[in-house]
Amino acid sequence: MDTADLAARVLAGERRALARAITLVESGRADHRVAAADLLARTAAAGREALRLGLSGTPGVGKSTFIEAFGMRLVAQGLSVAVLAVDPSSARSGGSILGDKTRMERLAREPRAFIRPSPSQTQLGGIARRSREAVALCEAAGFDVVLVETVGVGQSETVVAEVSDVFVLLLAPAGGDELQGVKRGIMEVADLILVNKADGELEAAAQRTRADYAGALRLLRRRPQDPEGFPKALCVSSMTGAGLAEAWDEIGVLAGWRKAEGHWQARRAAQARHWFEEEVRQGLLAMLRDDAGARTRMARLGRAVAEGRAAPAAAAAEVLAAFRAGDAEALDASAGVP
Numbered sequence: 001m002d003t004a005d006l007a008a009r010v011l012a013g014e015r016r017a018l019a020r021a022i023t024l025v026e027s028g029r030a031d032h033r034v035a036a037a038d039l040l041a042r043t044a045a046a047g048r049e050a051l052r053l054g055l056s057g058t059p060g061v062g063k064s065t066f067i068e069a070f071g072m073r074l075v076a077q078g079l080s081v082a083v084l085a086v087d088p089s090s091a092r093s094g095g096s097i098l099g100d101k102t103r104m105e106r107l108a109r110e111p112r113a114f115i116r117p118s119p120s121q122t123q124l125g126g127i128a129r130r131s132r133e134a135v136a137l138c139e140a141a142g143f144d145v146v147l148v149e150t151v152g153v154g155q156s157e158t159v160v161a162e163v164s165d166v167f168v169l170l171l172a173p174a175g176g177d178e179l180q181g182v183k184r185g186i187m188e189v190a191d192l193i194l195v196n197k198a199d200g201e202l203e204a205a206a207q208r209t210r211a212d213y214a215g216a217l218r219l220l221r222r223r224p225q226d227p228e229g230f231p232k233a234l235c236v237s238s239m240t241g242a243g244l245a246e247a248w249d250e251i252g253v254l255a256g257w258r259k260a261e262g263h264w265q266a267r268r269a270a271q272a273r274h275w276f277e278e279e280v281r282q283g284l285l286a287m288l289r290d291d292a293g294a295r296t297r298m299a300r301l302g303r304a305v306a307e308g309r310a311a312p313a314a315a316a317a318e319v320l321a322a323f324r325a326g327d328a329e330a331l332d333a334s335a336g337v338p
Contacts, residue, residue, distance in 0.1 A: 001035050007042035010141050015114060018141045022116055025133040040133060043140035050082075050139045051255060054164030056150040056186060061172045062196045063149055064103035065238040071107045073244050074145055080112045082138035084131060085149040087117050114143065132163045132275050161189040162274050165264065166251050168192045171213070173205035188220070191231050191254060194247055198235035210235045225263040230254055294323050 001024070009017035021043075025036040057063050064085075071081045083104070107113045116134065131148055138146045150160045161167045169190035187193075193213050198206035213233040220231075232250060236243035258264040288294050297319055304310040 003035050003039045003042060007039055007140075010039075010043055010137060011046055013142045018114065018137060019116065021137050022118075022134045025137065026118060026130045036133070040136060043137060046140055048139050048142060050143050050146045051166070051251075052135055052139075052164045053145060053147045053251070054150070054160035054167040055147060055170060056160055056167070057170030057196075058172065061170050062238050063170055066170055066194075066196055066236070067147060067149060068104040068107045069238040069241060070244055070248070071104070071113055071147070072110070073241070073248065075107075075110050075112045078112075079144040080114075080142065081107075081110075082114045082141070082143040082146045083107070083116070083149065084134050084138070084146065085115065085117045086131065087119055114138070114141075131160075132271075135163055162271050165258070165267065166191045166254055168194060168247075168251075171195050171209065173197055173202045173209045187216075191226070192247065192250060193217070193231060193233040194236045194243070195233065196236055196238055198242060199237040199240050203235075203237075206235045225258060225267065227254065227257040227261075288319075288323060291323065294319065297322060 006017055006021055006024075010021050021039060024032055024039060027033070027036070055063060055067065067083055067085075071083065074081050104115055108115050118131070118134065135146050135148065148160055148163055167190055169186060169192070171193060173195060193210075195206045195210045195213070198210075210233045217231055217233060234243055234247055234250065236247055238244075255264070258267070288298075301310060301315040301319060305312050305315050
């Protein structure tokens with residue numbers, strides 16, 4: 001693969017090249033990982049940055065409808081928008097529907113918009129393992145805003161905060177009480193809470209929900225990366241467009257303040273370190289899986305754990321100790337576990 005040519009076409013903003021580049025970085029093949037690293041190094045040299053927005057919310061809250069309405073508003077302002085939508089993968093077959101383009105039909109037809117669905121595979125936390133690299137490629141392609149939509153599973157879905165500059169949480173009217181606002185987890189890392197479907201018969205319920213969460217947010221300790229008044233809770237309607245302009249204005253205020261105060265680059269530096277450490281962890285796991293002796297050892301100890309003859313923690317410590325020592329004989333030995 002000619003990564004130099006592919007990088008040049010991504011930097012030129014070619015859609016097909018961007019799609020191919022994302023496919024490359026999502027691949028797990030060893031030769032593709034080498035090519036992907038070279039591609040990312042070439043595109044990163046351009047030094048382009050976009051506003052990275054993370055979006056999460058429970059299933060049925062209207063994430064796709066909101067993204068389309070919000071994206072259309074940004075496109076109308078002359079901005080280019082990339083949407084990276086993560087679809088849940090089947091725990092049985094590993095497959096994903098990847099139907100986000102069909103749910104965002106109008107935005108998908110916009111020449112200034114790019115929508116890319118990706119499977120979550122076995123990755124936890126709401127995003128795909130290579131979402132950060134896909135974001136970097138969209139930045140290199142010249143998009144002004146890159147929006148990452150998570151799977152949408154619940155309060156532990158916080159990894160998207162590690163790939164975004166501003167993290168938006170979308171909620172439904174009457175979806176809970178203000179106690180949800182002080183729970184540690186996804187609420188704690190949200191920068192902006194938007195109560196969707198604030199129209200028609202649900203408008204009054206949406207306003208009550210917004211008030212509940214606004215009150216709960218005031219109980220949380222102010223974060224150093226937030227200006228006065230953040231995080232905020234607002235009402236929006238993806239159907240009528242109400243509140244979308246205000247939400248975009250608040251995102252701009254927050255992003256501008258963080259840049260001026262030095263929090264923007266500090267946040268991105270911390271995120272880069274997080275993903276470096278994650279790559280090391282994943283690499284160590286891959287080394288453990290690829291070592292024949294370790295696989296044999298794990299299978300043997302796995303049976304012992306399943307049968308109650310060994311404790312999981314002790315068995316895991318034994319595998320790691322043997323692997324760390326690099327002793328092939330130790331990895332093959334039973335070490336007291338028949």
